[in-house]
Amino acid sequence: MSSDGRLNCSRKLAHVLAPAHKAVVTMETRVLIPPSWVELASLISASREEGFLFLVRLEHEYLSGKVRYDGSGETLLGVFENSRLIAVGGLTQETDSDVPCTGRVRDVYVLPECRLRGIGKALLAELERRARPHFKVLVLRTSGVAIARFYERVGYSRAKANSAYSHRRVLAS
Ligand SMILES: CC(C)(COP(=O)(O)OP(=O)(O)OC[C@H]1O[C@@H](n2cnc3c(N)ncnc32)[C@H](O)[C@@H]1OP(=O)(O)O)[C@@H](O)C(=O)NCCC(=O)NCCS
Numbered sequence: 001m002s003s004d005g006r007l008n009c010s011r012k013l014a015h016v017l018a019p020a021h022k023a024v025v026t027m028e029t030r031v032l033i034p035p036s037w038v039e040l041a042s043l044i045s046a047s048r049e050e051g052f053l054f055l056v057r058l059e060h061e062y063l064s065g066k067v068r069y070d071g072s073g074e075t076l077l078g079v080f081e082n083s084r085l086i087a088v089g090g091l092t093q094e095t096d097s098d099v100p101c102t103g104r105v106r107d108v109y110v111l112p113e114c115r116l117r118g119i120g121k122a123l124l125a126e127l128e129r130r131a132r133p134h135f136k137v138l139v140l141r142t143s144g145v146a147i148a149r150f151y152e153r154v155g156y157s158r159a160k161a162n163s164a165y166s167h168r169r170v171l172a173s
Contacts, residue, residue, distance in 0.1 A: 025082060029126050032078040032088065033069055035062060039078070039085040047109050055088070058107050067092060073103060073134025079110075079123055086114045089123045091131055094139055096164065103135035121154050132171050139165040 032040070037059065047055045061067040069076040071093050079087040089108040105127060110120045131138055140156070141164070142148055148166060152158070156167040 026080075028080045029123065030078050030080060032076045035059075035076065036085075040088065043085060043088055043109055043111060046111055050112070052109070054107055055109055058090070073131060075127070075130055076107070077123060077126060077130075079119055081114070086111045087119050087123055089120075089127055091127050091138075093135075097137070097139065099137050101134065101136040103131050103138050105138050105140040120150060124154050128169075128171060135171060137168055137170050139168045142166050 035058075040055070040059070044055045044059060047053075058067070062069075068074075069090055069092060074090075074092045076088065076090045078085050087108075087110040090106045092104050092106060094102040094104040105124065108120060108123065110123070128138065138156075139159070140151065142151065143166065148158075151167045156169045159165045159168050
């Protein structure tokens with residue numbers, strides 16, 4: 001755990017030692033392909049209650065075969081806390097971009113009760129680590145002001161006004 005009390009998720013199993021009177025918390029990031037719809041159900045339901053439809057769309061698009069997260073460099077990751085899925089985030093190729101080797105960050109969602117603990121930041125860092133061998137630039141689309149602040153906080157820049165994306169990040173090699 002870092003000095004400000006945040007949890008650092010790593011792709012390997014991380015044991016976070018709590019004070020003796022508290023339980024040990026385990027955090028793990030895993031590839032969710034093929035997705036476990038049973039595990040994803042609580043995130044889909046929570047996101048829908050907040051008015052976000054992108055995880056509902058994820059399920060429809062995966063089942064219809066439209067977006068499978070299985071192309072070169074693509075992935076869908078889940079963060080598990082004590083074996084419970086608490087966050088999800090995806091990466092796909094962005095073929096519409098003028099810039100070759102562009103990837104798209106998508107479907108990033110952290111359960112409301114797990115927010116502001118560094119989970120989203122750690123998940124993006126892991127997506128970027130996996131993206132680096134395949135993509136030079138990552139783009140994303142968001143219209144939410146607060147969500148934009150999150151992406152800007154973790155290193156994404158606002159795209160030009162007429163761009164198809166809201167944010168982008170050039171990946172260092
Ligand atoms: C956006 C979201 C993924 C952030 O996840 P999170 O785990 O709470 O974020 P973190 O704790 O890793 O925060 C990282 C940084 O962003 C900041 N941040 C996070 N949420 C923020 C918000 N709503 N407004 C402003 N800043 C925010 C944090 O303060 C932190 O900054 P710091 O490192 O300087 O302290 C989460 O709030 C979420 O799932 N929102 C709803 C779904 C959504 O809109 N997803 C994006 C679809 S494009």
